[in-house]
Amino acid sequence: MTNTSCQGVSAPGYDPAPQPRRTQDPDDGVDVTLIRWMLSMSPEQRLEVLQNAVDSLEELRDAAKLA
DSSP states (O other): OOOOEETTTEEOOOSSSOOOOOOOOTTOOOOOOHHHHHTTTTTTHHHHHHHHHHHHHHHHHHHHOOO
């Protein structure tokens, strides 16, 4: 399985090509493309994305402790 990334978060099968936002109210602050992206993945893939985010945050926390 090949992973690609979106702003540092690895995600299997993520297509980084820009997609138009489609919402009822474009000023509601919700990026539905991210919701669709997460829902397009299997539960295992979603957990992998979330674990990668946690791992990245732990690295940042550890680096801040050293600074």
